[in-house]
Amino acid sequence: MATIYEVAKLAGVSPATVSRVFNGLGVSEEKTQAVRDAARHLRFSPNRTARSLRRQESEVIALVIPDIENPYFTELARGVEDVAQKAGYSVVLCNSDAQIEKEARYLQIAVAEHMAGVILAAAADHTNLDDLIATGRPVVAVDRGTGYDIDGVVMANRAAGTAATENLVDAGYRRVAFIAGPELIETAQERAQGWRRVMAERLPEAPVDELLRYSSFQVDGGREAMEQLLAMPEPPDAVVAGNNLIGVGAIQVLTEHGLTPPRLGVAVIGSLPFTTLSPSAVTLVRLPARHMGVTAAKLLLERIGGDDQPARTVVLRNEVQPATAVRAV
Amino acid sequence: MATIYEVAKLAGVSPATVSRVFNGLGVSEEKTQAVRDAARHLRFSPNRTARSLRRQESEVIALVIPDIENPYFTELARGVEDVAQKAGYSVVLCNSDAQIEKEARYLQIAVAEHMAGVILAAAADHTNLDDLIATGRPVVAVDRGTGYDIDGVVMANRAAGTAATENLVDAGYRRVAFIAGPELIETAQERAQGWRRVMAERLPEAPVDELLRYSSFQVDGGREAMEQLLAMPEPPDAVVAGNNLIGVGAIQVLTEHGLTPPRLGVAVIGSLPFTTLSPSAVTLVRLPARHMGVTAAKLLLERIGGDDQPARTVVLRNEVQPATAVRAV
């Protein structure tokens, strides 16, 4: 690969001038042209590694997510990528697999590679960001908080839990269970709180402690919890799934038991992009994952650009898509 | 961040020795210990940018895929990441969105960042890899060929098309349609060829030209093609979906028309990880996407390690999971 020196020589200017041309700084018309011609001739493109070393910052953003196979996070990634790309940044997608050790490794790499910033969907409750923040690298939290005073974009989780539950209660269901996700994860807790509030208000006689189940945020977690719920002496007549994959698992089990929604009412917090279900059978509380990515990327780019205002948290509204089918009574 | 010089000073050795310790080269026991202690003290971690500049190679692999939201590709990514991570490499996931321009940009970045190698699921028929290959960077093609003489990992696409179709014919279906995907994409063509062969042998009277539809490799593509097929004067009694998303779209439309499989037979080339369908209703020709990623990453690491043998192409076998439910006659 050609270097700036070769381009300079061919164009009859100094290396500094070549650099200026490629960074849009003040260079005379004619020299600019000469440099561009020479560069094209030599198929020169600036060595980003050298640039990063010198500038102490690379044009790369790290996006750390706990599950690359969950469409929710790939949709988020999609949003981040779209914005980042337009601003000239590339995105390194780091899959922490919900393990804090893997996450820590990636965060360390982000520092060691002088990445411009990090968008983090934390693997667990308390991720240690001391090192990262100490370097001054901007970090934006998405989906989940971090306990640090940094920018964040989150869903209206409590409202989502409330909306999902209310929808089922309005439809006439009386024993509404909730499969929450991991007990230690903030989003799961908050969504469960929304459910709990509606239950307390509208169905005070229901045994909430039995109707609340924790699980993983995976299809299998949803399956297991749903099986347990169906095995209860008095099973629920409806269920709220705490995220998309739990929803998939729960619906799978219901289908296997011949209880396809809306025979048993189902509301899912999240979207089911690849489901083959009739869209009217299930209530969806859609979470704008792509928008979350877009917003987070914008916040991060502002910080990278030197924005210095106090930390902001953006809460994204969700959109309820009610099931229109009613159960046969 | 501390540098190698500060560590050297604190440990009472030269910078070169510090470097050697961190690269596992021959250093005496005691100095090694001194360096490690000093490094820990200063929370030193080597600056990867500087290392990359000096070595002319970074510990980053680019994975370029056409659709980050397709579970097939995230599963592939998962496989790549698992292998890469263990070998100390990070993976930059680049979403080309099936656009050759975006793809070209990412490939250029891969060069400019001195990435160690590229795993490419080509966006379209003929991607230009001249520059990339000229730099000597190893490239492994996945899922689709590139027209270059490089390592590759592909699915047994023709066999997948054959298996899917035979399964439906064996089940008694007589008008088996095929929704192929984009006409210009190799995998779509090959799978269609498999279908065509079975049709010619087993159902020679069927109007194959009407029963073959091209579409995008997206849910919407599957939907549109399925609608068209159902609108035919003599609609098919079964359909093979050329990839997972087409399958989702087709099944959605069928469900909406009250033709849930197996009333109309469905075979999908690919897996449906997030579907809520009963597993017995649809024949799946599973494509080992994760395994493809693992294999590609291993091949790439071998090349990065200096392996110089002629280009290899690995063809991955698929696994048929037949529908067990039969249609009511």
Next chain:
DNA sequence: GTGAAAGCGCTAACAC
């Protein structure tokens, strides 16, 4: 507006 030159942090010759 332009050039000369230092230096980002590391590695790899080379000398001892």
Next chain:
DNA sequence: GTGTTAGCGCTTTCAC
């Protein structure tokens, strides 16, 4: 086994 040193390709003062 270990230290000295040059240099990877770029950006950025500092002069002019």
